[in-house]
Structures are given as C-alpha cells and as structure tokens.
Amino acid sequence: MTLFEPPAPLAERLRPRTIEEVVGQRHLLGPGRPLTRTLASGRLGSLILWGPPGVGKTTLARLLARAVDAHFIALSAVSAGVKDIREAVGEAERERGRGRRTLLFLDEIHRFNKAQQDALLPHVESGLLTLIGATTENPSFEVNPALRSRARTLVLEALTPEDIRGLLERALADERGLPGVTAQPEALDLLARLADGDARRALSTLEVASTLADPVTPEAITEAFGRHLPAMDKNGEDFYNLISALHKSVRGSHVDASLYWLARMVEGGADTGYVARRVVRMASEDIGLADPQALRLAIAARDAVEFLGSPEGDLALAQAVVYLALAPKSNSVYTAWGNVLRAVREGETLPVPVHLRNAPTALMRQQGYGKGYAYYFDDPEGSFEQAYLPDGVHLHLYAPTGEGWEARVRERWRKLQAAHGEALPDEPAAPSDADTPS
Structure with a gap:
C-alpha cells in the first residue's frame, strides 16, 4: 500500500490466515469433520460451498489451496465468461508442467449459464482444474447436474451471534483490525444480533461506526448499519x-x-x-x-x-x-424435528436394519443386504409387517394436530400406526427452552 492508496476494508484485513482462525463452521472443521479430514490427507477434490453471504466461502477456498500447495485462480461468475475459463485452463496447463496442481475458485457459480458451466466440465473431469464453486443459492437448482456430480457439496452455516461477537472483539484487539478503538459491550451485542450471521457485514458496520463515536455506542452501530435496520421509534422498539x-x-x-x-x-x-x-x-x-x-x-x-x-x-x-x-396453526413438524434432533444428538446411533440396506454390489448381496425387503407395491401386507427401525426400538416423534389438513389425515396416521404395530403415543414432548420459537 502506498501513501495514496486507501487501506483494505476491515473484513479483508482480518481474513483468516490459518484454519485455526476461521470462525464458525464447526460441522466442517471440527475433529473428524469433512474439511479437517481433507486437510489432513492432502487430497482435495472439487467442492461446491453453499451458504449465506459472509460466512467464509472465499476464505476457505484460499486456505484449502494453500493447504494442498495448489496454484490459486479466483474468478467471479458475475464478470467472468468462457474466455476467462480458457485463460484459466492455459494457466493450469503451465502450472501442471511445473508439477503443480491448480485450484479454480468460482464465486457465485450459480450465475454461470449452462454453456459456461459445461465449458468447465472436461477440465474438472480430467483433474486439470480442481473446482471450488461458491454459491448462496441451492446448487440442486442452480448448478448443472453433470458439474454437480463431479463436486461434493458442503453446506456452510450462518455464523451465530456468539461467533460474530468473538470476531468483533478480535477486530478491536488485532493489529490488523482497529487497534486503539474501543466499543461499549452493548454496541457489540447489538451488532452481533443485527449482522444476521454475516461476518463481512458485521466488520464493515463496526469499521464505519468507529468513525462516528469513540467508544463505539449502540447509536453509532444503528447509524452505521443503515437501511438494514428500521428506524428506532420514540418507544425504543428496535x-x-x-x-x-x-x-x-x-x-x-x-x-x-x-x-x-x-x-x-x-x-x-x-x-x-x-x-x-x-x-x-x-x-x-x-x-x-x-x-x-x-x-x-x-x-x-x-x-x-x-x-x-x-x-x-x-x-x-x-x-x-x-x-x-x-391459516390454521400446527407446530407438529417443528416439535417432531426437535424430538428427532435430540434423539440423534443424545441417543445411541441406530444401525440400519439389514433388509433396508442398499445392495449395489454382489458382495453386499452375499452379506444379506436388502434380503427379505417387502416392496410395498408387490406386498403391501408384508411391507407393513417388516421393521423400519432396529428390533425393539420405537420412536414416537410426530403426532398430527386437529388443525386444518392435519385433522383430515389424522385418522390415516392412526391406521398407519396400527398397521405398523405401533401403539399410539402420548403427545410428543414440547421443544426445550433452546428450541422455543421467538
């Protein structure tokens, strides 16, 4: 940076330099998780990173390239086209001649049309390019099936308010951030809530707010946040x-x-x-x-x-x-989902019954996978008699209410319970305090 060049934005200055500095995404970066295993192995296949804005898709792509010592090319689908892909392919071929692989990061991959995505296919398939596409849209609808089948999709989650709060504190303490700037705890709490899981928005707002007040106050956060925040009224309702x-x-x-x-x-x-x-x-x-x-x-x-x-x-x-x-109201699915998440997180891991297992190979069929499965359309009675959970396991997670459409199907639900030999359960437990809706 020269005397006449403005400093990089705070979010760029604080971009993590190591995996350990990445905030959030514990389901991908925790012990034994997908990206942790990838980094440990040193082998990286093509990926599609799907998640909301400001959760670290670009950062992860850069860190993955560094971890496997790959040449890194970054393109944005907003401005790039087939010509840029050809240039990236030429660059990758030169790097391969030097014994180095190339990672192509394509931001907003969903903005590439079918022809542009198809232009990537042969080079991803041959391994010349390791593709990491980033998207805020569902890849199932926005990325061609052929390209999607050659890349593993990883879902990134919005950062929690606690994640954002920690990031803001780091920005105030890190020499790359805003050293010397202080902020009232209430201001950081407010921004952590307002950021809606977007680290980039949180850091940009903090940087603007730091020019409005010292220490940074909730009022400065409100002003810096701009149109994302409705005006406060005289009663202070935010x-x-x-x-x-x-x-x-x-x-x-x-x-x-x-x-x-x-x-x-x-x-x-x-x-x-x-x-x-x-x-x-x-x-x-x-x-x-x-x-x-x-x-x-x-x-x-x-x-x-x-x-x-x-x-x-x-x-x-x-x-x-x-x-x-x-509309009529029902939280039956919400309650059932809370129940099943607790069962999965806190209970023992249930094995899939052998007759329900997939048997794509002869070896699996020899082991009995899929044997005895009663296909409903061939054997409706047998289909109901077979078990869909391990022997002795009974899960009562969902129960329809008497509201609207559920009232009309409640009798069918009861008949299905009886057909499966399940006793009708008591009402499912209410969600825990942590699951209680706002």
Missing part, C-alpha cells in the same frame, strides 16, 4: 422487537396486528429480503401441515420480493402475512 411482534401476531392469527408490524418494518427501512425469509420460517414452524399451501405462498412471496424489490414486492409480502395469519 428491529428484533418488531420481527418478534410480527411473528407472534401471525402465530396468534391476528391479521391486523400482523399487517401493522410488517408495515412498521418496511417503512422503517428493514431489509425486506430478511423479513421474507422470516415469513418462510413462520409458514414452516407455526402452520406446517395444517395448511401445506402456506409454505408455497411464503416462498412465492420471497421470490417476488427478490424479483421486484421494494416497494413493488412489498404487496406480495403483505399477501403472505395475511394468509399465514388466517
């Missing part, structure tokens, strides 16, 4: 109070209150994309199978918001909120 009021009004089937809190957020400058995502969550968490159409309408509203923007997309959001408020 963004998360409003989103909570909206969610609870929808859950309570109060249409007018739901519309009011939605309008307060939209007019206050809330990120309508975030609000739309929360509305999708409401459809699944609080309505679920009482009205299966609710989730479809909520997702359609989210797509309309993304396609039209504000204010045109706001009406679709209002339509979804009214529908969800009017």
Whole structure:
C-alpha cells in the first residue's frame, strides 16, 4: 500500500490466515469433520460451498489451496465468461508442467449459464482444474447436474451471534483490525444480533461506526448499519422487537396486528429480503401441515420480493402475512424435528436394519443386504409387517394436530400406526427452552 492508496476494508484485513482462525463452521472443521479430514490427507477434490453471504466461502477456498500447495485462480461468475475459463485452463496447463496442481475458485457459480458451466466440465473431469464453486443459492437448482456430480457439496452455516461477537472483539484487539478503538459491550451485542450471521457485514458496520463515536455506542452501530435496520421509534422498539411482534401476531392469527408490524418494518427501512425469509420460517414452524399451501405462498412471496424489490414486492409480502395469519396453526413438524434432533444428538446411533440396506454390489448381496425387503407395491401386507427401525426400538416423534389438513389425515396416521404395530403415543414432548420459537 502506498501513501495514496486507501487501506483494505476491515473484513479483508482480518481474513483468516490459518484454519485455526476461521470462525464458525464447526460441522466442517471440527475433529473428524469433512474439511479437517481433507486437510489432513492432502487430497482435495472439487467442492461446491453453499451458504449465506459472509460466512467464509472465499476464505476457505484460499486456505484449502494453500493447504494442498495448489496454484490459486479466483474468478467471479458475475464478470467472468468462457474466455476467462480458457485463460484459466492455459494457466493450469503451465502450472501442471511445473508439477503443480491448480485450484479454480468460482464465486457465485450459480450465475454461470449452462454453456459456461459445461465449458468447465472436461477440465474438472480430467483433474486439470480442481473446482471450488461458491454459491448462496441451492446448487440442486442452480448448478448443472453433470458439474454437480463431479463436486461434493458442503453446506456452510450462518455464523451465530456468539461467533460474530468473538470476531468483533478480535477486530478491536488485532493489529490488523482497529487497534486503539474501543466499543461499549452493548454496541457489540447489538451488532452481533443485527449482522444476521454475516461476518463481512458485521466488520464493515463496526469499521464505519468507529468513525462516528469513540467508544463505539449502540447509536453509532444503528447509524452505521443503515437501511438494514428500521428506524428506532420514540418507544425504543428496535428491529428484533418488531420481527418478534410480527411473528407472534401471525402465530396468534391476528391479521391486523400482523399487517401493522410488517408495515412498521418496511417503512422503517428493514431489509425486506430478511423479513421474507422470516415469513418462510413462520409458514414452516407455526402452520406446517395444517395448511401445506402456506409454505408455497411464503416462498412465492420471497421470490417476488427478490424479483421486484421494494416497494413493488412489498404487496406480495403483505399477501403472505395475511394468509399465514388466517391459516390454521400446527407446530407438529417443528416439535417432531426437535424430538428427532435430540434423539440423534443424545441417543445411541441406530444401525440400519439389514433388509433396508442398499445392495449395489454382489458382495453386499452375499452379506444379506436388502434380503427379505417387502416392496410395498408387490406386498403391501408384508411391507407393513417388516421393521423400519432396529428390533425393539420405537420412536414416537410426530403426532398430527386437529388443525386444518392435519385433522383430515389424522385418522390415516392412526391406521398407519396400527398397521405398523405401533401403539399410539402420548403427545410428543414440547421443544426445550433452546428450541422455543421467538
């Protein structure tokens, strides 16, 4: 950097230099986890990193390239084309001549069209290029099946508020960050919540806020955060109070209150994309199978918001909120999912019964895999008589409510329980405090 060059943004200055500095993604980087095993082996295949913005996709790609001593080429699908791919291929061939492999990082891979993705295929298949694609969109819909089949998809998770809080503290202490800047604990707590799991947004906001107040205050965070945060009103109700009021009004089937809190957020400058995502969550968490159409309408509203923007997309959001408020309510799937997660995390690991196992090879068939499986359409009675869990194991996780669609299928559920020889369970346990919806 010369005297006349501005410093790199805080998020870039604090980019992790080692895997140990990476925040979050413990499901990928913890002991025995996929990326940990990859780094230990030194063998790296093509990957697609799918996750929300600001969770470290680019950083992980760089660190993986360094770990396997690969030549690193970074392209963005927003601006790159087939010509850039050809140039990357030529560069990779030169590196191969020097005995070095090449890792091509393609950011926003979902923006490449089919022809552009197809241009990558032969070079990924031959091993000339190890591809790491990054995307915020579901690869199942946005990445060609042929390319997807040649790359393992890893899902990255949004950072938790605790992760963000630790990152902000590091930014204030690290010499690469904002040494000498201080912040009130309340300000860091507020930013950790508002960042919505996005490390880049959190660090950028902190950097701006540090120019507005010393020490950094919650008011400075609010000002620096800008349009992502609705304006505070005279009663001090902030963004998360409003989103909570909206969610609870929808859950309570109060249409007018739901519309009011939605309008307060939209007019206050809330990120309508975030609000739309929360509305999708409401459809699944609080309505679920009482009205299966609710989730479809909520997702359609989210797509309309993304396609039209504000204010045109706001009406679709209002339509979804009214529908969800009017809909019958059920948290049966939410409760069942909490129950099964506890069973998986806290209980013993159950083996797959031999007759349910996949048997793609002769050796597996010799070991009895799949033997005795009763295919429902050939043997309905036998299908019900066979076990779908290990002998002696009974899991009672889901029970339909008497609301909406679930009320209509409840009798079928009871008959299925009886057909499988299962006694009707008591009501499933309520979610723990940690699982209680906001």
